[in-house]
Amino acid sequence: MPMDVNVDYLSSDNWDATMRERLRWLRENDPVYWAEKSGLWIVTKYADVAYISKNNKLFCSGHGVRPGNPTKITLIDEDEPRHTRLRGLINKGFTPRMVKKLEDGFRQIVTDTVDKISDKGACDFVADIAVPMPLLLIADMIGIRKEDRQRFHDWSDMLIAADGNMDHPEIMENAFKAFMEYSAYVAEIIEDRRRNPQDDLVSILANAKDEGILADFDNKLHTSLGDEHQKLVNNELIMILVLLLVAGNETTRNGISGGMQLLIDNPGERKKLIDNPDLIPIAVEEMLRLTSPVLSFGRTATEDTELRGKQIKKGQTVLMVYPSANRDAEQFEDPEVFKIERNPAHLAFGIGNHYCLGANLARMEMRVAFDELLRRIPDMEYTAGGPVIHPSALVRSCVEMKVRYTPERKKAA
Amino acid sequence: MKVIVDRDRCEGNAVCVRCCPDVFRLQDDDKVTILMDSIPENLRTRVQMAVNGCPRQALSLQE
Numbered sequence: 001m002p003m004d005v006n007v008d009y010l011s012s013d014n015w016d017a018t019m020r021e022r023l024r025w026l027r028e029n030d031p032v033y034w035a036e037k038s039g040l041w042i043v044t045k046y047a048d049v050a051y052i053s054k055n056n057k058l059f060c061s062g063h064g065v066r067p068g069n070p071t072k073i074t075l076i077d078e079d080e081p082r083h084t085r086l087r088g089l090i091n092k093g094f095t096p097r098m099v100k101k102l103e104d105g106f107r108q109i110v111t112d113t114v115d116k117i118s119d120k121g122a123c124d125f126v127a128d129i130a131v132p133m134p135l136l137l138i139a140d141m142i143g144i145r146k147e148d149r150q151r152f153h154d155w156s157d158m159l160i161a162a163d164g165n166m167d168h169p170e171i172m173e174n175a176f177k178a179f180m181e182y183s184a185y186v187a188e189i190i191e192d193r194r195r196n197p198q199d200d201l202v203s204i205l206a207n208a209k210d211e212g213i214l215a216d217f218d219n220k221l222h223t224s225l226g227d228e229h230q231k232l233v234n235n236e237l238i239m240i241l242v243l244l245l246v247a248g249n250e251t252t253r254n255g256i257s258g259g260m261q262l263l264i265d266n267p268g269e270r271k272k273l274i275d276n277p278d279l280i281p282i283a284v285e286e287m288l289r290l291t292s293p294v295l296s297f298g299r300t301a302t303e304d305t306e307l308r309g310k311q312i313k314k315g316q317t318v319l320m321v322y323p324s325a326n327r328d329a330e331q332f333e334d335p336e337v338f339k340i341e342r343n344p345a346h347l348a349f350g351i352g353n354h355y356c357l358g359a360n361l362a363r364m365e366m367r368v369a370f371d372e373l374l375r376r377i378p379d380m381e382y383t384a385g386g387p388v389i390h391p392s393a394l395v396r397s398c399v400e401m402k403v404r405y406t407p408e409r410k411k412a413a
Numbered sequence: 414m415k416v417i418v419d420r421d422r423c424e425g426n427a428v429c430v431r432c433c434p435d436v437f438r439l440q441d442d443d444k445v446t447i448l449m450d451s452i453p454e455n456l457r458t459r460v461q462m463a464v465n466g467c468p469r470q471a472l473s474l475q476e
Contacts, residue, residue: 097441345462351466
């Protein structure tokens with residue numbers, strides 16, 4: 001009997017543990033599937049996700065890439081030529097040279113984070129390790145004061161929770177509150193950098209705003225939320241900083257927790273990595289393939305077209321499902337198996353002109369994190385039942401992973 | 414086979430460097446430079462992957 005694939009793919013509740021099976025069924029039986037309850041196409045194969053991503057004229061981003069959430073958030077939902085102009089600007093904060101400059105600071109963050117738990121013998125890998133590492137780096141990049149890091153953390157959580165939960169008033173209310181507080185906070189930083197420019201991202205962006213490169217949008221979707229909110233949503237500079245907060249935190253956090261989950265589940269591969277840390281950079285690629293922190297993004301067809309014999313009409317949305325593409329047996333041999341030496345050409349960062357701007361940064365973070373973790377705490381194992389993963393349609397959301405290990409000091413003694 | 418880079422397009426995503434470090438290297442200005450005039454047969458697949466994967470379509474091949 002075929003899987004029940006006729007579910008609403010925009011509702012986070014359906015992205016529980018059964019989704020992987022459903023996606024596999026679609027990939028093998030109906031890879032371009034019209035999801036009636038969501039009113040869009042579900043695309044599950046590697047070749048199709050790559051094809052759509054690279055044909056940005058036929059499949060555009062400008063009508064939004066997070067189906068079900070119409071708020072324009074800049075860059076990810078921009079089309080050419082404006083997208084490239086914006087990207088060229090923001091990219092200056094994320095080039096390999098800039099990432100290299102951030103590496104020493106990040107290594108210190110990682111060392112401090114591991115120091116806090118290394119003697120305890122047990123911790124929650126998510127709250128104690130995966131959360132603080134990328135959070136502290138992005139906070140430093142944006143210029144968040146040290147005493148406000150916890151608030152920054154809360155804002156990030158509340159904002160990311162909004163996606164796929166438009167039907168939960170309480171979650172939306174919290175996201176709205178977080179947005180207002182965070183916006184007001186970064187507005188101050190922006191003003192400061194405008195007056196005292198530094199060699200950092202916010203100064204680059206503030207300058208771009210003054211030169212008229214950054215725009216004010218005309219979103220009219222939030223009128224019920226009041227004029228002040230409306231104004232902030234339409235301020236592109238603020239929205240770029242919202243994008244960085246969300247995109248830079250939850251994704252990397254889940255790359256790190258997902259990576260550790262794979263290592264715990266595959267002790268043989270972990271042993272190889274501990275014995276040969278030079279393999280960490282390519283092991284990170286395999287972690288990215290199987291974890292695929294960003295679960296899906298959409299595109300809109302700009303004209304009638306055909307994909308695997310299916311007639312896609314102009315204006316219809318296609319939803320590209322990255323963890324499915326990254327498990328496509330036509331692309332990867334034994335796709336479910338974690339092989340640290342595979343060095344796969346995965347789609348976890350997408351492909352084409354919207355390729356993840358933070359890919360260099362994320363790779364550096366995962367490499368440094370696992371370098372330190374495997375060297376100092378090589379024997380982590382689950383205490384409870386393993387990772388607790390919240391259903392989510394947009395970004396993988398591991399909220400808890402209790403682990404135990406030999407305390408560092410005891411080991412040294 | 415030759416690889417050509419459009420330096421105006423290149424923005425230093427370094428996808429090509431990951432695909433094939435023997436052929437591509439980033440310079441100090443974050444733009445890519447090609448290390449070989451002619452691409453040997455054994456590197457063709459990786460170079461093709463690099464060309465396909467470039468987010469800015471800044472790379473092209475010339476037979």
